[in-house]
Amino acid sequence: MQVVVKKSFFDVFQSYRNLGFEEKLSQVSRDDVERALAKDYLSDSDLIALLSPLAKEYLPFMLKKSYFLTRKYFGNVIFIYAPLYVSDHCVNACLYCGFSVFNKFKRRTLNYDEVRKEAEILSGRGIKHVLLLTGESKLVGVEYICNVVKILKEYFDEISIEIYPMTEGDYARVIESGAEGLTVYQEVYDPVIYDRLHVFGPKRDYLFRLETPDRGARAGFREINIGALLGLAPVRKEVFFTLKHAEYIYENYPHVEVAVSFPRIRPIHGKNSFSFDIYDVSDEDILQFVAVARLFLNRVGINISTRETKEFRDNIMLLGPTRMSAGSSTYVGGYSEGKTDGQFDIADSRSVDEFVEAVRSKGLCPTFVNWVKEL
Numbered sequence: 001m002q003v004v005v006k007k008s009f010f011d012v013f014q015s016y017r018n019l020g021f022e023e024k025l026s027q028v029s030r031d032d033v034e035r036a037l038a039k040d041y042l043s044d045s046d047l048i049a050l051l052s053p054l055a056k057e058y059l060p061f062m063l064k065k066s067y068f069l070t071r072k073y074f075g076n077v078i079f080i081y082a083p084l085y086v087s088d089h090c091v092n093a094c095l096y097c098g099f100s101v102f103n104k105f106k107r108r109t110l111n112y113d114e115v116r117k118e119a120e121i122l123s124g125r126g127i128k129h130v131l132l133l134t135g136e137s138k139l140v141g142v143e144y145i146c147n148v149v150k151i152l153k154e155y156f157d158e159i160s161i162e163i164y165p166m167t168e169g170d171y172a173r174v175i176e177s178g179a180e181g182l183t184v185y186q187e188v189y190d191p192v193i194y195d196r197l198h199v200f201g202p203k204r205d206y207l208f209r210l211e212t213p214d215r216g217a218r219a220g221f222r223e224i225n226i227g228a229l230l231g232l233a234p235v236r237k238e239v240f241f242t243l244k245h246a247e248y249i250y251e252n253y254p255h256v257e258v259a260v261s262f263p264r265i266r267p268i269h270g271k272n273s274f275s276f277d278i279y280d281v282s283d284e285d286i287l288q289f290v291a292v293a294r295l296f297l298n299r300v301g302i303n304i305s306t307r308e309t310k311e312f313r314d315n316i317m318l319l320g321p322t323r324m325s326a327g328s329s330t331y332v333g334g335y336s337e338g339k340t341d342g343q344f345d346i347a348d349s350r351s352v353d354e355f356v357e358a359v360r361s362k363g364l365c366p367t368f369v370n371w372v373k374e375l
């Protein structure tokens with residue numbers, strides 16, 4: 001397929017340089033919010049109005065609208081997947097991550113037999129869509145990733161990757177090996193804060209990361225999931241750019257199914273504090289962001305992972321999300337060793353079976369498959 005891209009997302013991002021987001025947010029009136037809520041298609045001003053703290057007064061109405069739109073476009077279905085961490089070697093120093101090169105601990109990259117063992121356990125639990133995760137290291141180069149994807153294809157119907165940003169050519173090789181989806185979080189859209197939090201390693205290249213979804217889409221990924229790690233920068237502005245980025249992918253790459261995540265920063269395993277300021281993100285904020293995402297982009301996938309607590313996930317399940325992880329471990333080799341907390345601490349530790357029951361108890365249908373290439 002010949003994909004013609006008019007511009008890069010960086011150009012779109014730059015066009016908002018003089019937006020004055022915080023000022024606009026503080027000027028939002030009830031009329032602005034009510035006008036936005038009455039519309040089917042939202043402008044940038046509507047989006048800002050609905051993301052404002054003032055719009056929280058209208059949260060029950062927003063969530064109701066989000067509920068109906070989600071059921072209309074996705075049915076009564078929650079798609080379940082699980083992450084699979086195969087390496088915690090990383091040359092980057094991201095101040096919010098347990099795998100940072102500056103953190104001293106015994107690191108590990110699974111060999112192919114160990115990958116098979118993890119895959120067997122996970123597929124035995126009913127998982128059919130796996131998200132493959134690594135840090136960034138020459139130990140997990142494109143050759144290794146392709147071989148791991150080929151192994152995982154023996155066990156799962158769909159493979160997505162959440163690894164370091166690659167070139168378009170390397171992504172094409174990973175797709176050729178059997179991967180369908182790409183997850184890449186910008187982490188922080190604000191370039192100044194991005195620079196402050198990524199103190200060492202190739203991830204310091206803000207632009208290369210920002211344009212990763214472009215390269216992934218051009219290489220042919222069928223599904224792209226983006227997001228910002230909430231808590232690292234002023235959250236409403238970060239959500240605004242996440243949604244503008246998702247809209248940009250829709251407009252420029254019609255073959256791509258787009259999803260967004262709203263991950264909140266979680267404690268690094270063994271540490272309860274960070275060396276930088278954290279911006280508060282309440283449960284109510286996440287409910288608002290999920291509803292706004294649904295109202296702004298009716299067909300966007302919305303992902304809520306096990307970073308969130310059992311109670312919160314059960315509460316939000318009907319109101320906008322379309323995909324949720326279950327039975328997760330963020331520890332390399334964690335499924336074989338029965339360990340869950342690695343890159344960050346898991347907040348919902350229910351097993352896959354327990355989560356399936358929770359989905360059913362909400363009157364929703366849990367599904368493990370939304371894509372099968374070969375029967």
Ligand code: SF4
Nearest residue numbers: 090094097099100135
């Ligand atoms: S966030 Fe990713 S790139 Fe950064 S230290 Fe952690 S694993 Fe490495």
